[in-house]
Amino acid sequence: MEDKNDKAKIEFGIQLKKYRINAGISQGQLAQAIEKNQSYIVSIEKGDRSLGIDYMETLSAYFGVKYYDLANPKFPVPSKSELRKNIRQYCVVNHIDPSHQDEKISPNYARNMDIYLASNLLAEPKTSYQISVDYVEMFDETIRPSKVTDILNRAPRNELVDIIKSDRGKVNVYKLRKKKNL
Helix, strand or coil, X not given: CCCHHHHHHHHHHHHXXXXXXXXXXXXXXXXXXXXXXXXXXXXXXXXXXXXXXXXXXXXXXHHCCCHHHHCCCCCCCCCHHHHHXXXXXXXXXXXXXXXXXXXXXXXXXXXXXXXXHHCCCCCCCEEHHHHHHHHHHHHCCCCCHHHHHHHHCCCCHHHCEXXXXXXXXXXXXXXXCCCCCC
């Protein structure tokens, strides 16, 4: 049975998706701009995540509208050009590199992580921070340790690595799985 809170989350997710698609921004690009993982945006758009007023304000400021307009299904979604202008302005004000809008120059983290895994650099256990350092050396571009964690914890890469839970809690270690002999 769906309750009122679920309905509100679903409706907000639909609205956010309309804005994002109209702006020509992927979930990953939006996540990068607000310094979250793509899975965060996915969960909002699916209506699985409740978010506080602070993040509603962040998301609405990104698109250049008021938080109550972003949530209002009757409020007309601005045009792509207006949204892109608002996004660029948000980026300038918040000192964010606006290149996340440009799909052509946005790094393909997942593809690069596949190359990294094929390189055998993960034969010995490493933290996401250590992997991000290797990534910079290998691809001459940065990746946040949280992004490394996000990529390695999802299929199909989670089937290629062992995720070793740390005794200390937060920091997991990743190691390439040994291939089984047939």
